[in-house]
Amino acid sequence: MDVVDAPRPTPAAPEMRAIVSREPATPDENRLVMPVQSFRSWKASDRRQPAQPHNWRTPWLQRLFVFGGGLALTAFGAWEMYHVVSVSRTTSLQYVLLALFTINFSWIALAFTSAILGFFGVLFGVGRAERAETLQHRTVVVMPIYNESSARTFAAVAAIRESVEATGLGDHFDYFIVSDTTNPDIWISEERAFLALRERLGPESRVYYRHRPKNHHRKAGNIADFVTRWGGHYEHMIVLDADSLMTGSCIVRLAAAMEADPDAGIIQSLPLIINRNTFFARLQQFAARVYGPVIATGLAMWSGRDGNYWGHNAIIRTRAFAEHCGLPDLKGKPPFGGHVLSHDFVEAALIRRAGWSVYMLPDLTGSYEESPPSLIDISVRDRRWCQGNLQHARIIGAKGFVLPTRQHFATGIMGYLASPFWLMQLVVGILIVLQVNYARPEYFTQEFTLFPVWPRFDPERALRLFAITMAILLAPKLFGLLLTLFNNRLRRAGGGAIRLVLSSLLEVLFSAFFAPIMMLIQSGSVFQILLGRDTGWNPQRRDDGSIPLNDIIRRHRTHTVLGVVTGLSAFMIATSLFAWMSPTIVGLVLAIPLSWASGQLAIGLWLKRRGLLLTPEEGEPPAVALRANELQTEFAKAGFDDADGLKAIHADAELRHAHELMLPDAQPRRRGEIDPERAVAQAKLVDAETIEDAAIWLKPKERMVVLHDRALIGLLSTLPSERAESAA
Template identity: 70%
Template sequence: MSDSAMHDKTPVPPPPGGVPATEEAIWPPATPEEHRLDMPVQSLRHWRRDEERQPVGQQHRRIGSWIARIVIFGGALLLTAYGAWQMYQVVSVSRTTVLQWVLLVLFTINFSWIALAFTSAIVGFAVLLRRPQEGPLPTALRERTAVVMPIYNETPSQVFAAVAAIRESVEETGLGRHFDYFIVSDTTNPDIWIAEERMFLALREQAGEDARIYYRRRPKNTHRKAGNIADFVTRWGGAYAHMVVLDADSLMTGGAIVRLTAAMEADPDAGIIQSLPLIINRNTLFARIQQFAGRIYGPVIAKGLAVWSGRDGNYWGHNAIIRTAAFAAHCGLPDLKGKPPFGGHILSHDFVEAALIRRAGWSVYMLPEISGSYEESPPSLIDVAARDRRWCQGNLQHSRVIGAAGLKLATRQHFATGIISYLSSPFWLTQLLVGILLVLQTHYVRPEYFTRDFSLFPVWPRFDSERALALFALTMGILLAPKFLGFLLALLDRSMRRASGGGVLLFLSMLFEVLMSALLAPIMMVIQSGAVTQILAGRDTGWQPQRRDDGSIPFRDIVRRHRWHVLLGVATGISAFMIAPSLFAWMSPTILGLVLAIPISWASGKLAIGLALRRAGLLMIPEETSRPRIATRAQEIAEEFAALGYDDADSLAVLHEDAQARSWHESLLPPARTRRRGEFDTDRTLAQAKLVDAESLADVRAWLSPKERTVLYTDRALLDLLARLPTAREDEAGARDRKAA
């Protein structure tokens, strides 16, 4: 029997003061009847080719992706070879030193990275020029799909409002009967936990008895988000052919969800189909920069990736549809040997899940032309850095997975791309430092290698300065080309151009974004280099809940986080200027970004600056000119839910004074574990002793440790002791009586 079935009827605990209840509360189950699926742990060391299923159709798609790969990777290889040859000509004017060889190697690695992004963007641009359409909305579906939103210490009113808005949008398609909705919680904060339960009750009351919205909280968040999804799959996955996996900040229209589902049903080989989520609802300076870049440049980059990846694509962990049985059979993640950061459970689980399901013969691909898929982004530079630290560890951890048996070549390329995306920062930083060392070497060896006349680029007799300047221009052109192609595509689309403020404002927005990105790039380079160094040194990262809301960070925290960046920028600037003004001018973007790290970071999280830019028409995207209806509806519901006051309520007071909330909470608890004689839980024993000794809720609040408080919330007997304490009103009356006596 399922846990939910065992708790269909739960007696109301004695109300405050210990008076026994005379009625029985009957709560509908928070989860449906379980339909279990086995999810065996997969081996990364052993795989037999006969275990791979054979595709049943549409092989012509693979031919197109291979042609795209030849164009993209071949073009990137030719560009890299040309760039490396030009750099060799720069450094080999005279006898080449060890430092010059190091510079050549680092340049080649870094240049190959941007060359691949350039050729991929070219292909994406060429495809999008044909204006691919997403097609009509399907009118029928065959199978059932679960929409699953995993949450972890989020603001309940916002995430539950998002689920409500998504459900309403799906219902409007006329195909709502095919979808159920699961909010699967890994929340550890007791106040948020109780708020989630109360918010779920409010959501179900708002949506109606037949809404098919369910809620489950795990007692232990083993393996974090991957474990949260795996728990859903193993307990309820057997009832659903597919699951649409969301993130806590996701929004998807009914049209997007129905189109993804129809695409999955039409393709018997599809294991995962990924949509392209666009960033919306952002208003701080930094978030608006990311929002603009994602909307204007993102489609070009994503389409290029989708074309060459073909059916060997990747999974980004959310806003995607997954074939549930295939996922259960092939995506059970193993723990990696050793301790974190490289051992333990897999952090960036989505890449690995895509790799394993693809290894088994299921296709993984992206449909970026499907509209109506949205997400949000962190509000400031420091928030992005905190998230990036976790992503960095997860991607570097993939160095333990990239050699797994049976993986497709394109899958290994996805892993390599993720790894190099973080290693590129220390590579660029090292290239910069090696360049400075070479300049120092040439400066302090007679004759004098830098002229006294100011010039844009240092004059190196042992370098070919003209060729170096041309190579620098080529590198910058290749680096900025994807941005320009995205801008050009938006400019050519009349509706998008007008919705973004018109051609002039769109151009000014692009210039502003490029300028801010140039200033932010050296800060992120140093931050990511530090993260890589920490991870290689064996330092693990935590898993803190991500800040979703707009808001600034205390200035002292900004100074603490960026003080070393400023000192590095000042030291680099002084050193460069002492060597030659021309070197200082050449390095000025890097120097300026580091020196201004504190005010830039402060400004990045300022809501007022972002809103001022919006009023000026800068960094506008079409979704701001004509806001998606689902975003407006989610905000309306969030305001209604926030007005209930559950988000900020003291959960101890709620469970103490609200008999209905306490009864509902107890109905969601799993069955009590039978204690063996002589077995004692220290936290529970201490919590019970403190509750027995307490005379008021204030005593409980002051005495219980966080662990003891968690035990209290999971134990019906302890909750009964809490309920028997005097209420605040009774406590005040007793105090008045004692004073009068």
């Protein structure tokens, strides 16, 4: 039978209110040991042997095409560039330009050959995922959250659960929200939303919640804590992000694919971006939907069973993960030391080293995520990703990793080094033009010549090489557009052929404008990391892209000044240099208005009403997304996200009791050891005459201390709601 995505009709839901459930917040623990792995020692004899060796086909031809083709293109580009700069005797600056060009060209050449492979893979339906009729094992859907809106996250979990139930195979799945939240008000709102959802779903909800007192090792530590405590209950786990949505059909087919392949360690789906409405987010959403499948399919085809993991919307074999994916801390301090920041690449590498396969099913529909709403928001997330990928330079040489795994690491590292390399190429190009126009030619060099040492170029060859470079750079986008136009359903749902073409042109144009801004942002991130600055881990904004204009000016004023200075300098040096650099100059000069426009909801909705940047998922919205949005509106009305956590605990005895039941057992205090924050919090509670006093006086960290301590919660509960009337 075919599973369906539409949710099963449910009875009228009770009012969203936190009611104490008789069912524990978590099941009994079923522990798995998760030993810390080593990057320095590994024995090949420790690698398991495949259970189905006939399925382990290494895609040699695909790899030869991608990497051999990329190498050939790079050699051609380097040869052409050499002839561009070697019209006369070549200077040292021209050799530097040649080297930088070759590095940057190799990056886009590899993406081009992989996209060609992906184009034909999508065209001919390579690697179709099978549908499922039955399942044998239990799978848990795990959503890690960190200071998120409870209405959003719990609505998503509820919508996913409904969709899975509609497949008829819902009994095989549990749902676990694992919270690392550090904001006390958000923590209590999560508990209230969890209890309300439990009440809504009834005694067989199979929805669980755990809050971790300290977010040690962040998301990787959050998942590891779940695996070591409850992982023994489940053969597989599907890991989500806080902004993830997956249809029941997608989840069931992932579980079926894992059950059908005893050698699979991780199976990754391709998440498409949905629910985005700001201008910048809609550009990303359109690009990911139209061009993403081509790129992902090419990657999946040459990676084969040596694939990668993106940290979410994937299914993982739980015991294999526990046995082989315990992450060690790297020696030294952040940004290159400490815990592994971009853990997903490393977990894929470790589980593959152990003999389990990692691969992607790019054609599996029903996997969704969201994206940051503005240029500044994405730069904040990008800074963290940049540090994580550069940190992989210390891991790429680990013992036992297969060669494609090292290529995944190299690709991630180069993804961020490409920006400073591009910046250096621009700077060297300007210096060469300055040398041509202003430097005095050297007539008498150590080697006698009849002509001065003067850098010269072949303009016709340079123009041809520029055209080839742009064609290779834009080809993956053209491939994605063509495939969308070829597909009748996608073409109609995306607004028709004309609107799709106009949307692609709009995306290419504004991507060109945003590119130099991102180049400088990423270059700055790389330089900061090399200087030893750690990024930290900030919560991600989800919806609102509006940022105060003063903040935008502060963040982009340097980019604007640099664009103005570069433009004036280029124009004064040579009009040809100005023309060559004009896309970069325009993007930088307009950095402030572009960044402001990127977060504007009005611009995005205006384009949407005119059918521009429209994706098929907007033309035919997935049922699970509609249901999640509907539930989010309903859950938001309960007001859990807007309430003061201390006051909510104080006002509701049932909630207070449920909260105390969810707390871990307190560790005994050693005599003579005093926790300063607890002592201060207790003193403030003793001094407080009302709950209002406590709410005003207690700082966020002190609130967290109170909410983790049953004795202090008891003291809090004794405070009156209002100040007693003074005696006459």
